[in-house]
Amino acid sequence: MGVLTRSRTAKVIGGIALISASALVLAGCAGDSSPAESGSSSAPAGDREDLTLKIGTVLPQTGSLAFLGPPEEAGVLLAVNEINEAAKGITVELSPGDSGDTDNKAYETTVPRLQSEGVSAMIGAAASGVSKLFLDSNVSENIITFSPANTSPDFTTWDDNNLYWRTAPSDLLQGEVLANQIAEDGHSTIGIIYINDAYGTGLEGVVKEVFEGTGGEVVAEASFNTGDTSFDAQVATIAAANPDAIVAITFDEFATIAPLLVNAGQSAENFYLVDGNLKQWGADIPVSLEGAKGTTPGPVLEDDFVERLNAAWTEAGNAELEDQSYAAESYDAAVLLALAALAANATDGPTIAGKLQEVSGGTGDGEKCTTFAECADIILDGGTADYDGYSGPITFDENGDPTEATIGIFQYGADNTHTRVND
Template identity: 25%
Template sequence: MSNTGQAKNPLFKNTLVILIVGLLIGAILGYGASTLLQHPQAQTTTQQTITVPIGALVELTGDLSSYGKRDQLAMQLAIEDVNSFAEKIGSPFRFTLLVEDSGTSPEQALARIKTLAAQGVQAVIGLEASSEVSAVKQFADSNHLVVISVGSTAMSLALPGDYVLRVVPPDSFQSRALARIIYTLGYRNVAVIYRNDAWGVGLYESFSARFKQLGGNVAGVSYDPNAKDLSAEVKRLSDIASAMGANTAVLSITFEDDGINIFRLAVKDPVLSKLKWFGTDAVVQSSKFTAEAGGEIVTLGGLPSTIFQPTENQRLQDFIQRFKQRSGGEEPHAYAMVSYDAVWLVALSVMLTGTYTGEKLVTTIPLVAQKYNGVTGLLTLDQNGDKATGDYAIWQVVKTSTGYDWQLVGWYNSATDTATFSG
């Protein structure tokens, strides 16, 4: 029975005794309490189950579409597992995924989160881009709607006390990783081309500060992410790199479509085409990159790129194999992995408290994250609601017998600030 239109109508009142065995949380969590599930869109069926809608706001189109599609699949796998788990332990809760396309657009992300809120969603998972998170933040805070970002890393969003949680480390970690990797490989000058948005500017500034601290030199060119012609910016980048002289590398802080545009221009440039290029988490394992610009990227040195990577464990390997079976062989990137875990954080919080409201979720999820041992390991959040730490994998594009593909070529350890490379 739908209760649309009845604000905060109590739909379930009963004694719950839920014993959650460490199937995926690595511990036993038990409690018994009389609880209320208070939300107008939760639905009670004749079997006395309660359906809870979780929002998936993902990039099905636009500059990050190959990422958003994998995030959606990972979340759907989690929904299946959560519901199976809930049935086995006798929980009345069942979860469903309501999917909206953000279009990798701040404006569309804001419109679609309002659509999800109108359908009773109190927790939204997805939003790879920091610009999208920035666009929805005020609405989420004002309406007490929890946003769990699986890919936003801009340091400007590392804020305490809001309704935005991020299950990946902020760019204070990635900037250190990139600086150490490039410096370790012998480069002392870096020319950077970066998106003029919250994520691009923040990562550029943080990387620049750290690389200069190590003793290097950095100069950059920003560009409008919506611009179609980037030839002038690429020419300025070429002039900067030329002036820097020997031991110069290039760092590209881009998304998929804009990155491809830049690489196609760079391989025609007499200076940039001879330099080693590096990338970031926004492009790692991009199928668009390998399909549409694999040759150009290999010409530019393969684009070694960093992305947060969970520690290897059997649960993670099992998830990867299952994901590949469902995706037709495509591998999940790290942000798809945390998308899976994010669904569990929401579901476990609801099952433990018996409440599906943003106000309850925003305080409960960080507590659950301290104990939940998911496919990506522990997801402990810091005081800003961001993943507290993380190491980084280094991937680059290589030519194979069947075309171009991403290959794992190294690791960065954040605790020791060291980079190691295979081969």
């Protein structure tokens, strides 16, 4: 990737966060395959042959983020179904796979299998820590890694040869929204318990910086490692400081940590969760979470999208989705890959990557469109498509990050399930 400078500002209003990035001309951002220049016109329909695009998924069917697997897989499945049904000169062949987590390491089996199958792109992983462990391997194979849920800021500057993209915003955004929400709720001191990995340390750092910037104080911090099962020491550290509120940056470990905190005298209504543990806990946690809040990226989903999502998922033999977290981001990832392939009139990873910013509207050109079929018609007519998806306008910057995104704020009720409290 060529040398560039960039600036980014984050603006948070009422829980809706937008990132604005300066768009600069970028030279030499392609891989070795000399992809088509971003912003160039698409190949005329008469010069085309039907394309077959192979996509794999590396999403959590097992492990600490397994609750995110169904909505993410459903999003990809729905997108692939609709792309193929549109019959616009491209067919997507989907090969699902399990990412697991950094503990069970299911990705160590999935990623080599998908590479051997000749996929052009892998959608996943959900966990930033998992993606970091196979991203370089995919780069060496000229395969796109496209995550619907990675939020670590580290990926913005990763040496990825233009082959890493994501529809989820960086935790620089989620952390800012969460910290501001805690301050707006009237809390002046917080304790933070967090997982010691790329996701946890990155998000913890942002929450701390922003909360202290509001005039608040972080009075206790305690970390734990992946695979830990005992959290007595961390809970004791937090409880001893008796903060106004507690931020839990964890995965499924929260099911063990929450009862320990309550038993230590901390009120669950002052708990704040993040996307890694903001699930419909129900009876899986034996204490009341009523009043607790949390954040996760993503806009309010249209009813029609949720209905189509559930229909695709249940028709494939699965139970109806309990959660839709990152479903829209997963759907949009698959649509963008297909549109970029169509715009490039090619299916190799580097060439597709050379068109991803363009089809997202990130080059500043293009005609707005909101479905794969509509965008495909623009491309086939020789124009430039600017796809706005269910996860938002997306509008990739030169680093493969979305420059516009929404963070949802949720609150738990008496049944330990959450509902969204912001638009």
